[in-house]
Amino acid sequence: MAEVEADARFRVPPALSDENRSFWTSGAEGTLRFLRCQACGYYLHPPSPRCPNCGGTELVPEGVSGRGTIHSFTVNHQAWDGDDTPYAIVLVEMPEQVGLRLTSNLVGCPLDEVHIGLPVRVVFEHRGDVWFPLFERDEP
Amino acid sequence: MTDFERRSIISGIGQSAVGRRLGRTGIDLTIESALAAVADAGLDLTDIDGLASYPGAGIGGEGFTGPGTPEVQDALRLNLNWHSGGLEGAAQIAAVINAVMAVGAGLARHVLVYRTVTESTEQGSGGRAGIGVGSGDAGVATKGIGGPFQWSIPFRAYSAANWLAMSAQRHFHEFGTTPDQLAMIALNARRNAGRNPNAIYRDPMTLADYHASRMISSPFHLFDCDAPVDGSTALVVSRVEHASALDHPAVGVEAMGTALRGRPSWDQFDDMTTMAARDAGAQLWTRTDLTPADVDVAELYDGFSFLTMVWLEALGFCGKGESGPFIEGGGRIALEGELPVNTHGGQHSAGRLHGFGHIHEACVQLRGEGGERQVGGSVEVAAVANGGGPIAGAMLLTRHR
Numbered sequence: 001m002a003e004v005e006a007d008a009r010f011r012v013p014p015a016l017s018d019e020n021r022s023f024w025t026s027g028a029e030g031t032l033r034f035l036r037c038q039a040c041g042y043y044l045h046p047p048s049p050r051c052p053n054c055g056g057t058e059l060v061p062e063g064v065s066g067r068g069t070i071h072s073f074t075v076n077h078q079a080w081d082g083d084d085t086p087y088a089i090v091l092v093e094m095p096e097q098v099g100l101r102l103t104s105n106l107v108g109c110p111l112d113e114v115h116i117g118l119p120v121r122v123v124f125e126h127r128g129d130v131w132f133p134l135f136e137r138d139e140p
Numbered sequence: 141m142t143d144f145e146r147r148s149i150i151s152g153i154g155q156s157a158v159g160r161r162l163g164r165t166g167i168d169l170t171i172e173s174a175l176a177a178v179a180d181a182g183l184d185l186t187d188i189d190g191l192a193s194y195p196g197a198g199i200g201g202e203g204f205t206g207p208g209t210p211e212v213q214d215a216l217r218l219n220l221n222w223h224s225g226g227l228e229g230a231a232q233i234a235a236v237i238n239a240v241m242a243v244g245a246g247l248a249r250h251v252l253v254y255r256t257v258t259e260s261t262e263q264g265s266g267g268r269a270g271i272g273v274g275s276g277d278a279g280v281a282t283k284g285i286g287g288p289f290q291w292s293i294p295f296r297a298y299s300a301a302n303w304l305a306m307s308a309q310r311h312f313h314e315f316g317t318t319p320d321q322l323a324m325i326a327l328n329a330r331r332n333a334g335r336n337p338n339a340i341y342r343d344p345m346t347l348a349d350y351h352a353s354r355m356i357s358s359p360f361h362l363f364d365c366d367a368p369v370d371g372s373t374a375l376v377v378s379r380v381e382h383a384s385a386l387d388h389p390a391v392g393v394e395a396m397g398t399a400l401r402g403r404p405s406w407d408q409f410d411d412m413t414t415m416a417a418r419d420a421g422a423q424l425w426t427r428t429d430l431t432p433a434d435v436d437v438a439e440l441y442d443g444f445s446f447l448t449m450v451w452l453e454a455l456g457f458c459g460k461g462e463s464g465p466f467i468e469g470g471g472r473i474a475l476e477g478e479l480p481v482n483t484h485g486g487q488h489s490a491g492r493l494h495g496f497g498h499i500h501e502a503c504v505q506l507r508g509e510g511g512e513r514q515v516g517g518s519v520e521v522a523a524v525a526n527g528g529g530p531i532a533g534a535m536l537l538t539r540h541r
Contacts, residue, residue: 012272012284012293012294014285014286015290071412072310074306076296076297076302076358077358078357080269080296080299091412101408102407103303104295105295116310132295
């Protein structure tokens with residue numbers, strides 16, 4: 001999976017902690033990772049110390065395919081951070097588990113072509129200590 | 141079914157001046173609304189033994205929070221048997237629900253409840269801030285954001301406008317809801333505001349005006365977003381025995397809805413087209429013999445227009461996914477329609493009093509004091525709902541007999 005050039009002038013970074021670091025740095029190896037319960041296979045997002053599905057506590061970051069589908073989206077026009085260039089905010093659902101979703105940005109896609117159901121794949125935008133998982137159209 | 145709610149009434153209501161950039165402090169506005177509500181309830185400040193607010197101080201800018209309960213208690217020198225302020229709970233209306241619980245439990249006899257905002261003055265001439273990038277959030281931009289907002293803010297999804305736009309977009313996709321249907325919420329609010337002398341925006345708005353307003357976050361135009369104002373709303377929740385002492389009809393508390401059964405998250409909730417309103421709305425009807433058909437007027441939160449559609453479905457005024465056709469053309473939800481909605485102009489046109497404008501208006505309508513905007517016939521039952529996304533609370537109020 002590729003790294004992409006920064007598409008935004010500015011991003012508020014996450015505050016890294018022992019709990020979330022595996023997620024926010026997983027792009028360093030080019031893989032999107034979620035915490036996964038080793039007892040029942042459930043993916044936990046956001047990270048949590050106990051599997052809410054089975055109660056398991058052996059939780060390990062595991063890579064997923066990085067492919068997903070746009071569950072919903074919005075094209076933002078308001079210059080919240082001072083940048084008035086419109087951009088797409090997307091809610092991507094992963095095929096690995098029903099309801100396993102990420103809010104992210106769709107990059108490299110004309111804004112009038114964004115739609116629910118669009119297949120996408122992860123790309124990483126690296127800034128400082130963080131690899132932001134963004135998505136691009138998954139060309140067949 | 142329980143009689144718990146029916147141990148309480150709303151005995152008094154009060155509202156301060158409401159407007160854009162009033163330049164007055166939150167405590168000043170709160171004292172104005174509180175004194176009005178206490179007097180309306182036929183009480184003196186020495187009678188008030190409970191105090192509740194949403195969200196309480198210290199969890200955001202002062203323009204958003206208003207004064208905390210200790211500040212108000214001290215300013216009014218209240219002697220309290222019970223007090224509560226907090227952000228977490230069944231949306232803004234949780235402050236009223238908490239007061240009803242305190243009265244029902246016998247912890248207090250007369251609870252003053254208020255919600256105060258000075259967001260218009262705080263915003264000044266600048267634009268509306270998003271989380272993490274507002275003037276008070278400079279530290280977040282450099283040190284990083286933790287907690288639940290780390291899953292949205294780094295992707296420049298800074299505002300509930302963005303999060304709820306995705307909820308609306310999903311509704312459009314699943315049910316064929318159209319932009320012209322969504323527009324009816326804003327148009328209805330503006331039409332009603334034209335009959336409310338205290339509303340902020342009263343000039344007529346056409347469908348063309350709506351579509352011409354700039355896009356904020358698709359499908360939300362500017363006119364799908366509420367208008368920040370300064371203002372304070374207060375009410376008094378009293379034991380039901382106080383009803384006979386009033387010189388106006390008491391507002392009865394019939395039922396409350398506080399449930400939250402899906403994941404409390406803006407993007408992990410199982411059904412993005414409804415979210416927490418579904419649970420609070422369904423629970424409300426388990427606590428009363430009344431049904432949606434009994435409701436004469438509905439004051440449904442409209443921080444973003446789409447949320448009113450969510451509440452129409454969640455409270456069972458129409459079927460799941462059917463709010464678009466239900467409001468098509470706007471006739472059904474107009475003042476003269478079968479279910480008048482947001483009769484004061486909602487937060488779009490009467491100002492973002494953050495849920496409490498809706499509660500106040502439900503009481504006004506039940507008391508028959510709506511003036512030019514009073515719904516015709518006898519208003520016996522009002523539904524009022526607050527919140528959106530993973531935050532929701534609702535109440536069913538009646539004209540007390």
